[in-house]
Amino acid sequence: MSDPHALYIHIPFCIRKCDYCDFYSSTDRALIPDFIQALLKEIDRFPLSQPLRIDTVYFGGGTPSVLSPGQIHAVLNGIHKKFHLAHQKxxxxxANPGTVNLEKLTDFYSLGINRLSLGIQSFDDEKLIGLSRIHTRQQAVDAIVNSRRAGFENVGIDLMYGVPNESTSMWQSDLNRAVSFSPAHISCYMLTVEPFTVLHDRIAAGRAPAPCGSDQIQLFEHTVAFLTRAGYEHYEISNFAKGKENRSRHNSAYWRHKAYLGLGPSAHSFDGRNRSWNHSDISLYIESLFSGKDAVAETEVLSSSQQMTETVMTGLRTKEGIDTLAFKNRFGVSFLNLFGPVITRVRDNGYGTITNNRFTLNLKGQTRLNHIVRECVDLID
Ligand code: SF4
Structure with missing residues (x-):
């Protein structure tokens, strides 16, 4: 039996496209029935030389909660038939709060879904409108309350901060409200302006203010201090868990650069060396699978340098940082020798340390993450 894998299923449908979002999704929900059939074909035709053990399944998107419980049930059945799901999966x-009610959440729970990630973003109606979300503050609250009533113990809340002109006290209100529900997990994502989004075009045309980088860093530091005091472990740059047992096991596999399997349009797969990704086009995805072909758009073999780069990029985001011994075992290169100048600078500036063979960044270092990663990557090349 192979090592356990993380299985990601991309559900590429949304009720409406949010202005800041660059994930692949479509609002053409008439395609859902064919998409489900195509997804089942993709699961079924996945080549296996040995039983593949799956430790985590993650329905992401898009908005997976636009699917009916019956449709999620069909996909889960397909997964169960094909893969060996770990006992403690x-x-x-x-779930988007604007797409769920108590009945739907109860049905999802009864299917064996044991972790719910709610895209709350804010408890402020004005901020939600500014982000062009479909839900209201009240729907956000109802989704949390109903998820508990439905049986979910492991509920995660996603929040977004750093929108233009957001003050610390405005953001504090969102944090206070989130903590008042005592969720198992809180993700706090900084608003970033991605190319090819409505928000990007609006800012470029001078019709909207751009988020302010220094304000965002200040809000990030505030967030970490507040949530840590509230009992949440800051285990990844944007993620906080109520104890280790409530960390996202699925996302932790990405951050540890482990193998994962992705199904659905635009989904990526990685086996430790090779990466492939599916067509970012629902119609093409459906067409390919309906005509007996796979849905892979491209495949690349990661060079050792690329693998090192990704290990650094993902590892430095985490509380555990980079395991320097594992790095040496994997790449045959001494981490300390290769990155010596960066490690020295990081240590001298008080941005992080090497302790017990782990290179980690502290909060100050995390605010300079991109810069430190760039410095490391320069040494790899
Ligand atoms: S609901 Fe989520 S995936 Fe869909 S457009 Fe908004 S942010 Fe993107």
Missing amino acids: EITLE
């Missing part, structure tokens, strides 16, 4: 479903 984590099955996460991302």
Whole structure:
């Protein structure tokens, strides 16, 4: 039996496209029935030389909660038939508060989904409108309350901060409200302006203010201090868990650069060396699978340098940082020798340390993450 894998299922449908979002999704929900059939074909035709053990399943998107419980049930059945799911599996479903009620959440729970990730973003109606979300503050609250009533113990709340002109006290209100529900997990994502989004075009045309980088860093530091005091472990740059047992096991596999399998349009797969990704086009995805072909758009073999780069990029985001011994075992290169100048600078500036063979960044270092990663990557090349 192979090592356990993380299985990601991309559900590429949304009720409406949010202005800041660059994830692949479509609002053409008439395609859902064919998409489900295509997804089942993709699961079924996945080549296996040995039983593949799946530790975590993650329904992401898009908005997986636009699917009916019956449709999620069909996909889970397909997964169960094809793969060997670990006994202690984590099955996460991302849900948009504007798409769920108590009955739907109860049905999702009864299917074996044991972790719910709620895209709350804010408890402030004005901020939600500014982000062009479909839900209201009240729907956000109802989704949390109903998820508990439905049986979910492991509920994660996603919040977004750093929108233009957001003050610390405005953001504090969102944090206070989130903590008042005592969720198992809180993700706090900084608003970033991605190319090819409505928000990007609006800012470029001078019709909207750009988020302010220094304000965002200040809010990030505030967030970490507040949530840590509230009993949450800051285990990844944007993620906080109530104890280790409530960390996202699925996302932790990405951050540890482990193998994962991705199904659905635009989903990526990685086996430790090779990466492939599916067509980012639902119609093409459906067409390919209906005509007996796979849905892979491209495949690349990661060079050793690329693998090192990714290990650094993902590892430095985490509380555990980079295991320097594992790095040496994997790449045959001494981490300390290769990155010596960066490690020295990081240590001298008080941005992080090497302790017990782990290179980690502290909060100050995390605010300079991109810069430190760039410095490391320069040494790899
Ligand atoms: S609901 Fe989520 S995936 Fe869909 S457009 Fe908004 S942010 Fe993107």
